[in-house]
Amino acid sequence: MKIDFSSLNSIKEIFLNLGYQDNSIYNFDPSLNDLNFEEIKNMHLISNTYDFKIWAIELEELRTDIMNKIAFKFYKTNPFEYNLLIFYNSSFNTITLLHYHREKKGKLKIRRLNIEDNRVTATDKEIIEELSIKNREIIDSWDIYEIHKRAFDIEKVTKSFFDEFRKQVEFLSNNIKGINNNENKKNYAVLIISRMIFLYFIQKKGWLNGKKDYLYDRFVYCEENKLNYYKDILEPLFFECLNTPLDVGMIKNRSERARKLYENFKSVTDIECNSKFRGIPYLNGGLFERNPKYEVGNDISISNEVFKELFENLLNKYNFTVREDLGYDTDIAVDPELLGRIFENMINVQERKKTGSFYTPRPIISFMCKQSLKEYLFNKVKVTDKEKIEHLINFLEDENLYGKIKVVIDEQKKISEEINGEKFKLTMEEAYELLGLLNKVKICDPAVGSGAFILGMLQLLVLIKYKINLYVFNKHIDFYETKKEIIKNNLFGVDIQEGAIDIARLRLWLSLAVEYEAKSIEDVKPLPNLAYKIVQGNSLISKFEDVDFDEKILNSENIDQVSMFPDFYDDIFSNLKQLIAKYFDATTDKKKLEERIYNLEFELIKKILKDNNKYNSEEDVIKVLEKNKEMYFSWCLNFPDVFINNDERGFDIVIGNPPYVNTKDVNKLEYKDSLQKVYGFRDDLYNHFTYRAFQLLKKNGILAFITSNTFFTIQTKQNMRQLLQEKHMIYLIDTPKAFEALVDTAIFIVRNAIKKSDYKMTFIDARKADINAFLNLKNAQGVNIYDVNIKIYRDNLMNVFFRPDGLNMQIYKKYIPVMKELYTKWWDKISTSKDIVKNHSAIDEYRKKLKPGDITLLGLITEGGQGLATGNNGRFVGVLEGTKYAEKVKESRIEKFYDCIITDEKIKKKIIKYFPEIKNINSKLEVKDYLNSLGEKDIRNLFDKIKDVTDRDIFGQGYIYRIVSKDEIADVEKITDEEKLNGIEGEKTFVPYDKGDKEGNRWYLETPYYIDWSRINVKMLQSSDKARWQGYQYYFREGFCWINVLNPNSEYIKTRLKKAGVYDVASMSLFSIFENTDDKYLVLLINSYLLFLIKHDFINNTVNVQINDIRKLPVIIPNKEQLNYVDNIVDRAIEIKKKQFNGEIPQVEAEKMLNEIQEEVDLFVYKLYGINPDLR
DSSP: OOOOOSSHHHHHHHHHHTTOOOOOBSSOOGGGGTOOOTTEEEEEEEEEETTEEEEEEEESSOOHHHHHHHHHHHHHHOTTOOEEEEEEOTTSSEEEEEEEEEOTTSOEEEEEEEEETTOOOHHHHHHHHTTOOTTSOOOSHHHHHHHHHHHTOHHHHHHHHHHHHHHHHHHHHTTOBSOOOHHHHHHHHHHHHHHHHHHHHHHTTTTTTTOTTHHHHHHHHHHHTTOOHIIIIIHHIIIIIITSOOOSSSSTTSOHHHHTTSTTSOOOOHHHHHSTTOSOOOOOSSTTSOOTTTTSSOOOBOOHHHHHHHIIIIITTSOBOSOOOOSSEEESSBOHHHHHHHHHHHSOHHHHHHHOOOOOOHHHHHHHHHHHHHHHHHHHOSSSOHHHHHHHHHTTTOTTTTSEEEEEEETTTTEEEEEEGGGGOOOHHHHHHHHHHHHHOOEEETTOTTSHHHHHHHHHHHHHHHHHHHHHSOOOOOHHHHHHHHHHHTEEEEESOHHHHHHHHHHHHHHHHTTOOOSSGGGSOOOOOOTTTEEESOTTOOEETTEETTHHHHTOSOGGGOOSSOGGGHHHHHHHHHHHHHHTTOSTTHHHHHHHHHHHHHHHHHHHHHHTTOOSSHHHHHHHHHHHGGGOOOHHHHOHHHHSSOSSOSEEEEEEOOOOOOHHHHTTSTTHHHHHHHHSOOOOHHHHHHHHHHHHEEEEEEEEEEEEGGGGTOGGGHHHHHHHHHSEEEEEEEOSOOSSSSOOEEEEEEESOOOOSOOEEEEEEOTTSOGGGGGSGGGOTTOEEEEEETHHHHTSGGGOOOOOSHHHHHHHHHHHHHHHHHHHHHHHHHSSHHHHHHTHHHHHHHHHTOOTTOEEEGGGSEEOOOOBBOSOHHHHEEEETTSHHHHHHHHHHHHHHIIIIITOHHHHHHHHTTOGGGTTOOSHHHHHHHHHTSOHHHHHHHHHHHHHHSOTTTTOTTOOOEEEOGGGBOOGGGOOHHHHHHOBOSSOOEEEEEOOOTTOOOBOOOOOEEEEOBHHHHHHHHHOSSSBOOOGGGTTOOEEEEESBOOTTOOSOOEEEEOSSEEBTTEEEEEEOOTTSOHHHHHHHHTSHHHHHHIIIIIOOSSBOOHHHHHTSEEEOOOHHHHHHHHHHHHHHHHHHHHHHHTSSOHHHHHHHHHHHHHHHHHHHHHHHTOOTTOO
């Protein structure tokens, strides 16, 4: 389909071809739609199809604010009339297709597709063709509106760009010559592509020789003239132009090779270069300095073919825009925010485990920035009405901020309400107060990543200043200068990853570039230096040679009243602050300032180390400094204007998404021991970041973090819960899935103020809301808001945070006091199986006193512990012949043998020494024939030997290849106690092995797994350092068990009875030791929704179900009638499961019958516990 926007008729032709009606009205009177804008030159109705209207509107200049104002007017006039607005200028060389819609009760969302010079990219074409209504069932305008909404979905574009970016990085890294290390090749490929993407944004401004396709234009010229694009264009462009100041004439300091970049590689004069945009600007900042790791000492070469692929499949396939938005107003194009998302997505799985980097969605960023800034202002204002601050920030993006604002209540039912914004207008006194507070605010992201929160705050601050100046003082701000001042005075960021810091700085530079219109190439302002604003370093550790420079300030209860250093350091810090302030704007004297700052810091660190008696001689100090200086980070030394000699030390707001690195991976970090020393504990990194954040804040400063929500309940986070609860918590929000990361998340916003008395906080349950609901959270669907007294959490068992709905509050009032009392008295006596054995006399005496109706903890009436870990399941464990599991093993053995042995020549050669018959086996079919020719014992010997001579995990960790015949199975009832402990002699040595149950069968399961319990094997298991011989005192006992990892959407624990045998570490197992609460009774209780809820909301909200979680559950001692009732229910459930496994009833019918039983169980348990399920 041809797409041509060069005239009104050609635009009309596009939509006729897409199936829209031919009923255009040219020269439509705008006043008929109440569109009295002087900027509208002409207006035409291109099509009216089922009342969905397509408008073509001519503007003298396609300014975003004017287009948005017109869209808002269309919406305000009739929120339930649906339109597509096509804006054009008189020459038709700039076209914008604007789609708008409102998300539920959120703000109006605007999506724009911009087409310049009639250049339609492949992505543009795809979007326009998706607007087709041909062969679609259309009833009314709503159906067409939905089609447009899907077509203008920015997420489709971003996902496509991500995928292509990955491919191009791989292709480029595979074709770089001059760099040997594969990881370095990949990193350099990312750097090259990032630089080129940055320049794609810049060339849109016309800053590269006045050409908006400069990079591709130069590539075409190279192809025509057989030049190398990397050597002849990119190197001189990066290092001799973009990185060379224009302080002495236009091109005097640039080489002849660089001068040839101008125009068509002809020699040019200074006069020609000085005419408008016939040259390359000096951009400063550091992005185009030679990278010492890759571009110094390496002779790099890259062929033109690589760049041809890059242009065709990435750079020229998408639109690029320098506008960066927060979700409500977006160009359908690649924007600077994508650079951040690209960076986060390019990190491989292993790197993510180390750094915990995951990108936060825009609506979450916007919400957190707004709420934290509101709370900062609420606490600081003396004259400004707080409702006015609330209105200003809530409706900041609305074009009619202080007029009548329509808020849609229900899109489908076409219900809306009107808010009169006039009463919230600021007075001049209030405006001055707010502007003063905004100028002073200090905001930091201590895990800044690619800069999402810093950019969010920048956009928020500049927009508030714009609106206040416009509406109160009737004047326009200089966006470039305002943003620059905000970056200089208000924003700070730290991250341990060099790549993240590079992207964060780049995004800030682009955010400035978007606001600046240069009159000539010399008028392009150099970018500020951000080396002392966005800093690489470890936010958590300030130790250097065992001296913590930040300790005195950051560990003080009142940061404002502590002096870190003696007075004689004042002059040094005063000079340091002045130099850092100058460095921000430095250009020609940049290197000299860097050296002076470095030397001053060097002297400072040297003096502190000597004063702390770390080294006797200056030579020793210099030696250690030169070795470690670059790796060191100190909050005081890097941000002296925030922490040294100020009236108010510390940040006003700390905001961010701290890394998701769990304790297991923390223990692999180089600085793990320092974490223990500095914080007194070692845990998931977000816990440490929370402690650090409070240390960085001023008194009454605001902390806003989004983290894993595991801190709600789990025991290792009790210290963090206590820390939050002793402060002034404002919001705790359980969010919907916010990341691609496999974590559930929560937001907490807290004031850094000790609150000993009780107070109200707000708990928001937004788990079922859409991410976009955060644009207007309090009115969104699927959101429940609770005002709750902090006392309920302070008094809760282990200070757990829970959703305070009607059901949970019943549990809290009826059972938490008893659970807490029992926990305090007994937990240290029952928390492990050893503790239970040691304290059995006291526990027995306690149990004897229990009577029907009493409440106890499950751990007081059961025993058990972790099961066996063989360390080599393939060697010891098998599956029963004739089962579906045995068939899977037969199939997988063929695949494993072929993939791991036959296709690997080295391995195959090694195995042929022991099994020469495999020499001529080369295909899967031959492997199948070979294995089928062997008996089961021969196959065991084959696989065992292969593992012995190669690697234990050659077939995959824990891979099971044994198939056990019924003739090999021992009769468990006849095994002696001695054989249970030391193994069985004879031919029948296999016994049932409960290995857990990934399918999560409730009530009953006949295990298909058996373990070879021969004497020699048991001896090996008892003595092997690879195995864990544990829980053996409970082997061969009947009890109950549950799946240890639940489906994230599960609402049941899924417990079942287990027969006598050996059990695996993955089989969470307990055994009743109280006759009035047998295994059946406990299985029924644990299988109820109520006890799942108690486990999830009051004990452990993760998908893991550990033995100690179950031990904490409250159990009501039943009477005989209740026990008999339970026996009947459980027996019926077991019978259904047996019939299902025997094939007597299909699985679907079995599940239906079990669901009916589940309803019976839930009602019984609710009644037993006195909980009303209707009070939610």
